[in-house]
Amino acid sequence: MLTPRLRARILAWTRKPPTDGWTQWSTRKLAALLGIDHLAVARAWRDAGLQPHRPERYLRFNDPAFEGKAADIIGLYLDPPQDAAVFCVDEKSAIQALDRVDPVLPLSPGRAERHGFKYRRHGTLSLFAAFNNQTGEVFGQTAVRHTSADFVQFLTGLVATQPPDRAMHVILDNLAIQKTAQVRAFLEAHPHATLHFTPTHSSWLNQVELRSLGRMRRDGSRHLHLGR
Secondary structure, three states, X not given: OOOHHHHHHHHHHHOOOOOOOOOXXXXXXXXXXXXXXXXXXXXXXXXXXXXXXXXXXXXXXXXXXXXXXXXXXHHHHHOOOOOOEEEEEEEEEEEEEEEEOOXXXXXXXXXXXXXXXXXXXXXXXXXXXXXXXXXXXXXXXXXXXXXXXXXXXXXXXXXXXXOOOOOEEEEEOOOHHHOOHHHHXXXXXXXXXXXXXXXXXXXXXXXXXXXXXXXXXXXXXOEEEOOO
C-alpha cells in the first residue's frame, strides 16, 4: 500500500541521483533499492508528475543589457519607424549541396511520390536570409564560405532591394562576422542602414528564426537539394 510515509520516502530518493553511474532512476531500480514493488514507485511518480527519464534544458540569460536590447527590437516589430524597412536576418552554414542521381517518381493512386536514396555531393553552402517583417518577403543568398566578406555582400544585395536612402533596420544575432571592420565600413557607406543585435542567447526575438530558417532548424535539415 502506498502510504504517505512511503510516498515521501520514494520522492526523497527520486530527487537524489543514483550513485552507481546511472544517469537517472527507473521504477524497478528504485524499487529494488527500497525493497518495494515497482508499481508503487510508478504510482508515486505519476501522482507527483515526476519523469526522471525526461530531463529538460534551460539557458540562463546573462546579457546585462537584455531589457534595453529586447525593448528596442520589440519596438521595431510593434511600432516600426515610418517609411522604414525592418528586416530580420539570420544564416545557416554548412548546408550540404546535394544532387539526386535517380529521377523523382511522381505520385500515383495508392503510392506516394518517391525519391531515390543516391545523391552526389557538391560541397557545402551557407545560406543568408532576410525576412521583411512588414511584407513577409524573404531575400536569400547563398555563399560558398561563411565570412564577414560574404555577409557584407549579402547586406549589399539587401540594400539594393530597397529605394535609395530608405531607412533600413536590420535585426540579427551576435556572430563575430557581423561585427568586423568590413561591416563597420559598410555601415559608414550606408548611413541609412542600422543594425540591431539581439541579446545574448535570445535568438527567439528574431522573427526569421521562427519563420524561414526556423523550419530548417526544427527538422534538423542541413541539406540543400540542387534539383529534382
